[in-house]
Amino acid sequence: MAEYFDAGCSRRLPWRDRPEAAAALLAALPDPDRGFDAIVVGEYKRAFAANQFEQLTPTLTRYGVQVWLPEAGGPVEAGCPLHRMLMTVLGAQSQREVLRARHRTLAAMRAQVRMQGRYLGGRPPYGYRLVDAGPHPNRTHAAWCRRLQRLDPDPVTAPHVKWIFAKRLACRSAAGIARELNERGVPCPSAADPGRNRHRSDRTWSLRTIVEILRIRDTPVEESGTASRAVTCRTRKHRVAS
Secondary structure (H helix, E strand, C coil): CCCCCCCCCCCCCCHHHCHHHHHHHHHHCCCCCCCCCEEECCCHHHCCCCCHHHHHHHHHHHCCCEEEEHHHCEECCCCCHHHHHHHHHHHHHHHHHHHHHHHHHHHHHHHHHHHHCCCCCCCCCCCEEEEEEEECCCHHHHHCCEEEEEEEECCCCHHHHHHHHHHHHCCCCHHHHHHHHHHHCCCCHHHHCHHHCCCCCCCCCCHHHHHHHHHHCCCCCCCCCCCCCCCCEEEEECCCCC
């Protein structure tokens, strides 16, 4: 008997892409001396999603390996219509659980940004910079010397963002905006922040760059120095000098 656990792997991954399932369990199936003739799954939702079981059944049947599930009350019979229907229902429920967890996670992240003013990480968008927003409101994080940060308009790049939106509102094409920025010698996002863009060799504005800037921002940087994303925050740990 052997145990296989794919810790940290989503059930959405096919078995062939899971380290333990692919490298160990599936690789052992062709071996006649593998030492097992059945796979016992503690819960369907922890091993399969959608139609994964249906895709795996021909391989297991070829090598004479059964799958035991508590939902089936024992071994799953591939030729039994009732068991096939049960696997279909369980697969749909498992996929629904994945989608529900994704929806709840994204909803919680949106609420943290809109209601709590948190910045959820990642590099600041072009036209913004990260500034200190004071001590962390959570006492535990504050005791670890973590502080909040928020997005603030960058005095160097924010005027370019406002100019891009103004030209677009004036019915200027994205390609024309990129061409004029290049003619004026305005540094593109990768050139304006080379420390975070060492993997990029292109130092010119492109159509795609303009489209992305217009797409990810609901409104341009405001004249007052705030924007729709300027209130979001994230945590940052400060080193305490000894």
